[in-house]
Amino acid sequence: MAAGIPQAVPPILAVEGEPPTGPWAYEYKWDGYRCCLAVSADGKARLTSRNGNDFTPAYPEVAGGAAEALDGRAAVLDGELVALGAGGRPDFGQLQRRTRRNPGARLLAEIPVTFFAFDLLRLASRDLTGAPWTERRAALEALGLDGRGAFAVPPAYTGDDADPARLVEVARGNGLEGIVAKRLDSPYLPGKRSRLWVKKPLFVTREVIVGGWQPGEGHRAGRIGSLLLGAYDEEGALRYIGHVGTGFSDAALSGLADRLEPLARGGSPFDEPVPRDRARKARWTAPEVVGEVTHRTWTRDGRLRHAAWRGLRPDRTPAEIVLGSPPLPPRER
DNA sequence: TTCCGACAGTGGGGTCGCAAT
DNA sequence: ATTGCGACCCCACTATCGGAA
Numbered sequence: 001m002a003a004g005i006p007q008a009v010p011p012i013l014a015v016e017g018e019p020p021t022g023p024w025a026y027e028y029k030w031d032g033y034r035c036c037l038a039v040s041a042d043g044k045a046r047l048t049s050r051n052g053n054d055f056t057p058a059y060p061e062v063a064g065g066a067a068e069a070l071d072g073r074a075a076v077l078d079g080e081l082v083a084l085g086a087g088g089r090p091d092f093g094q095l096q097r098r099t100r101r102n103p104g105a106r107l108l109a110e111i112p113v114t115f116f117a118f119d120l121l122r123l124a125s126r127d128l129t130g131a132p133w134t135e136r137r138a139a140l141e142a143l144g145l146d147g148r149g150a151f152a153v154p155p156a157y158t159g160d161d162a163d164p165a166r167l168v169e170v171a172r173g174n175g176l177e178g179i180v181a182k183r184l185d186s187p188y189l190p191g192k193r194s195r196l197w198v199k200k201p202l203f204v205t206r207e208v209i210v211g212g213w214q215p216g217e218g219h220r221a222g223r224i225g226s227l228l229l230g231a232y233d234e235e236g237a238l239r240y241i242g243h244v245g246t247g248f249s250d251a252a253l254s255g256l257a258d259r260l261e262p263l264a265r266g267g268s269p270f271d272e273p274v275p276r277d278r279a280r281k282a283r284w285t286a287p288e289v290v291g292e293v294t295h296r297t298w299t300r301d302g303r304l305r306h307a308a309w310r311g312l313r314p315d316r317t318p319a320e321i322v323l324g325s326p327p328l329p330p331r332e333r
Numbered sequence: 334t335t336c337c338g339a340c341a342g343t344g345g346g347g348t349c350g351c352a353a354t
Numbered sequence: 355a356t357t358g359c360g361a362c363c364c365c366a367c368t369a370t371c372g373g374a375a
Binding site: 194214219220225243244246248301304306308 | 338
Binding site for chain 3: 033
């Protein structure tokens, strides 16, 4: 451990649920890497991931700019490392393109990252984790970090500004992940999942066509591991839109196996190539089963990101499942 | 008694580095 | 040179268990 740098604090984790009303603050939920930034008084800094890995070398503009931004004050900050893409929206795919070990200068220039500081856990020698959120927030804002170098202090809404329903709508309209509610009097509980923070992520519900499946492993060996999903484009071609491997109960898994078994066929039903490592393990089926999934966004390659199975849609026929039809807005869940 | 939080284990998309082919 | 694999990141889930409420 380098001398002088305060120890990283494991992040407090939010539970998922409806944002409470009352003595709560609301912030937007940012799509990036949750990180702890610890800075010593002599300007040394370390960026630590949620699982305790050292991200300092991968994002030198954050650690390197910390000393200047803090003007020689030792501090420990909780925040989200975010890559801002088109329109200033967080772009997780861009963030992933930044290497961990050997960040190249070219990539650094092309993909700037910003550290969104949203909590202050230590300032100089003072431990703030036991202080209420309002006090920590005031101390964070007093640091004047917002807009300095790679740093931002995203807004927090309290009092009259604090209308979670409206903030959810704003988040939806701006392509953000959702909102997080934090109780005004809450201390910071390092490493704990706590009801003091409540996150409300946004999801899209989408109907999909099942074009095959992949066997499971471990305690799901001999059963379905994941489903290969598709949808028709406007030209009537069945496009491959990714996999879903979670959200099934044991009963749903068995039901799906029964439903898909008579539809087995030798080759892919998709009208475009499925990635080779996926196709290798695939068991193809006729594209006759329609189901429903939730997901957050699309990847650059047109795959569902963070998809979860919701259930069969026997009321729908595959021909109805067309991409490019009016997209459903993200739905609250 | 019920409920909640923590944990383990399954699955996804993605990137990078390294070893095997 | 290509491929496969693991280690990381983000994440959504199910199933289970023990302790708190």
